[in-house]
Amino acid sequence: MRQVLILYVGSLLLMAGLWLMGGHGRPLATTGEKTIEFWTYAGGGSAGRSTRFWRGLADRFEKENPGVRILTVTDIDQGNYVQMLSTRVIGGTPPDVLIMDDNMAVGLNEEGLIAPLDDFLRRDPTYHVEDFPASMMRDGRVAGTQYWIPWYGGSSCLMYRTDLFEQAGVSPPRTWQEFLDVCRTLQAKLNMPHPLAFDVEVAFWLMPWVWQNGGEILSPDHRKVLIDSPEFIEAVQFVHDLMYQHHFMDSGLARGMLVKDLWSAGKVAMIIGGTWEIGMMDDNYPQWKGRWEVAPLPAGRLAASFYGGQQLMMTRKCKYPELAWRFMVYATRPENQKLWTDITGSPPANLKTLEMTEFRREHAHFVRLKQAMLTGRNNPLAPFFAEIWYGRFSNVVLHRVMSDPNGDVAAAVREAVSQMQKIVDNYWASHKHFVQGE
Amino acid sequence: MTGWLFLLPGFGIICLCVLLPAALALGLSFTNCSRFLTVQWAGLDNYRRILTDPVALKAVGNTLYYLALFVPTNLALALGIALLLNRRFPGIKFIRSVYFVPVAVSGIVAVSIFRFLFNYDNGPINAVISTMGFEPVPWLASEGWAMIAIVMITLWKSTAFFSIIFLAALQDVPQELYEAASVDGAGRWAKFFHVTAPSLLPVIMIVFTLSAIGAFRIFEPMFVLTRGGPADSTVTVSLLAYGAAFSSGELGYANAISFVLLTVILAVTLVLNRISRKLEARW
Numbered sequence: 001m002r003q004v005l006i007l008y009v010g011s012l013l014l015m016a017g018l019w020l021m022g023g024h025g026r027p028l029a030t031t032g033e034k035t036i037e038f039w040t041y042a043g044g045g046s047a048g049r050s051t052r053f054w055r056g057l058a059d060r061f062e063k064e065n066p067g068v069r070i071l072t073v074t075d076i077d078q079g080n081y082v083q084m085l086s087t088r089v090i091g092g093t094p095p096d097v098l099i100m101d102d103n104m105a106v107g108l109n110e111e112g113l114i115a116p117l118d119d120f121l122r123r124d125p126t127y128h129v130e131d132f133p134a135s136m137m138r139d140g141r142v143a144g145t146q147y148w149i150p151w152y153g154g155s156s157c158l159m160y161r162t163d164l165f166e167q168a169g170v171s172p173p174r175t176w177q178e179f180l181d182v183c184r185t186l187q188a189k190l191n192m193p194h195p196l197a198f199d200v201e202v203a204f205w206l207m208p209w210v211w212q213n214g215g216e217i218l219s220p221d222h223r224k225v226l227i228d229s230p231e232f233i234e235a236v237q238f239v240h241d242l243m244y245q246h247h248f249m250d251s252g253l254a255r256g257m258l259v260k261d262l263w264s265a266g267k268v269a270m271i272i273g274g275t276w277e278i279g280m281m282d283d284n285y286p287q288w289k290g291r292w293e294v295a296p297l298p299a300g301r302l303a304a305s306f307y308g309g310q311q312l313m314m315t316r317k318c319k320y321p322e323l324a325w326r327f328m329v330y331a332t333r334p335e336n337q338k339l340w341t342d343i344t345g346s347p348p349a350n351l352k353t354l355e356m357t358e359f360r361r362e363h364a365h366f367v368r369l370k371q372a373m374l375t376g377r378n379n380p381l382a383p384f385f386a387e388i389w390y391g392r393f394s395n396v397v398l399h400r401v402m403s404d405p406n407g408d409v410a411a412a413v414r415e416a417v418s419q420m421q422k423i424v425d426n427y428w429a430s431h432k433h434f435v436q437g438e
Numbered sequence: 439m440t441g442w443l444f445l446l447p448g449f450g451i452i453c454l455c456v457l458l459p460a461a462l463a464l465g466l467s468f469t470n471c472s473r474f475l476t477v478q479w480a481g482l483d484n485y486r487r488i489l490t491d492p493v494a495l496k497a498v499g500n501t502l503y504y505l506a507l508f509v510p511t512n513l514a515l516a517l518g519i520a521l522l523l524n525r526r527f528p529g530i531k532f533i534r535s536v537y538f539v540p541v542a543v544s545g546i547v548a549v550s551i552f553r554f555l556f557n558y559d560n561g562p563i564n565a566v567i568s569t570m571g572f573e574p575v576p577w578l579a580s581e582g583w584a585m586i587a588i589v590m591i592t593l594w595k596s597t598a599f600f601s602i603i604f605l606a607a608l609q610d611v612p613q614e615l616y617e618a619a620s621v622d623g624a625g626r627w628a629k630f631f632h633v634t635a636p637s638l639l640p641v642i643m644i645v646f647t648l649s650a651i652g653a654f655r656i657f658e659p660m661f662v663l664t665r666g667g668p669a670d671s672t673v674t675v676s677l678l679a680y681g682a683a684f685s686s687g688e689l690g691y692a693n694a695i696s697f698v699l700l701t702v703i704l705a706v707t708l709v710l711n712r713i714s715r716k717l718e719a720r721w
Contacts, residue, residue, distance in 0.1 A: 001440060001441075002443075004440060004443045004444060005449065007444065008447070011447050047653075082473070082687075083473070083684060086473040086474050086687075089474050090474060090475050107472075107473075107687060108474075110476045111472060111476055113474065252558070252559070263488070383687075384686075386685070387685065389685050391681075391685070394667075395666065395667055395668075395669055395670045395673075396669060396670070399667045399668040399669045400581070400668070400669040403576075403579055403580075403668070418492075419492055419493065422491070422492075430470045430478060430480065430483075
């Protein structure tokens, strides 16, 4: 019996010791200090730079606001961000201010975790809604209530080699027909078998082509899948034909990082990328410094481009909402947005930043694509969008037809529609009406 | 009484860390539960969805296909290699040690190595195939070949482990039985079917059961290499559950899939145990 008592007491002491050594949620603040916990995720090659920017911004804000501490958490991997966030939310200690990709933020908002900002927008004369792209502001609204403000927005664009274009005597194409003509001329004049590359199996890059041809993915109320329209199928067929009919792209190499390898090796004259890559282009491909440019995507029946990005928001459990709002506004000031671009190479969301003389001189690429900021659009912001578009559609259509010269686009799309619609119907059977962007 | 009291802390930990989460997961499987634990009662909807969702049905089909390819091949290869290793000649100990290396290599590392080996343009496997005069195979990019490539990876990884189990069992087979069979004029195959196989029967059933359980739960190679593609040809039940939980945030549905899988594995294990007992009694 004595051994049993020793066992029990020892176990209790061990558990107590482990509990005391463990974390207790947020770090304790100094007495009287107000702490705002800020989260963002580390994305891709600019991870370290993002951390440098946010720590610098937090330090300056703290200097200007004595008694305030900004706790920055900036090194969470993007893939684990939502999971770590959900752990903190379930534990009752969510961060106060956070940045999220608009697609990820929709799910968060649906759970009622994000604080509405209308009151702040109404009372604060220093934040000007009109300084930010209307589409991004609209993306942050549900049923007329604003839940987040734009942090940074990127658009899809054409990246091309200026020296090769000059050699072939062509200009950046403005329409689909010009696009085909330019590709043909590059093939002939430069003896370049495949002058174009982009990842045809990632559904993201297909969206602008679809929109430009007048196609849509979902109905405005997010209840009906519309990919079986003639315009949509025609757009997918157009991309398929770029490889297998016109041979402008190498079907085996139009995949993932191979696209960047082709650009690096100088084997293509054009790629389709995003403005979020502009800042890293000279670092990643120094051999092409000064020999590349960006242009808007060529227009089909319509001129359309993707435009979306990261949003800044406050959680409902924020202890100091006025302070959190001041930090959010501070971050989005034109001079701080310029610093964001200087350090990370990512585009700003504040349109006033693009009017700054230094910005126009140092970041001319973004200024050239300002129109995309004003007229671009985001994908449908529905919680199930990633599952239907990057899941079902990619698996059933893109992975199948884009690697098959005889791939039947229409048949694959028809098969995908029913699977996608099932997911949409399942969602609406158990969720109330909630449409981001209304 | 003292004995039970000694058992209690351990049992308490098992309850806290295993049984309680399992019970909660079972409860969640009857709800629509988001990743932020917003719960809404759903009854049997999640279980009904498994029976009607084409992706779930495809996952079941793929898992059974993987099982049909992997389990018998694993069994045959492991036993064959064990028979080969069950000899005495100089260097046999070294060969056995080297052969065990795949077991020591972590799953993720093994899969990453094979990603390079199966590379369509630069991979050594296609290089060998090309020099033999055949067309290179789009191993991981083809609906037909992707699952076969994954079976090859898992065979490389697990056959060594099971062959060691068989090797240990072979060394327990009494030599007198083989001598008696030789005296009766039995050839190599007759010795295998009438001496080796019956002696190894319990181990064969254990290896078969463990292989089948592993096959039902297969996840790593699909997650790292193909993410269920191309065109859902490698999506398995475990990968489906993972996707439902961590990509779609549908914890209720993910738990339902997991419990269906658990039930199937338990049922298969019980059936195999019964078969094993009957065969042992007969032989």
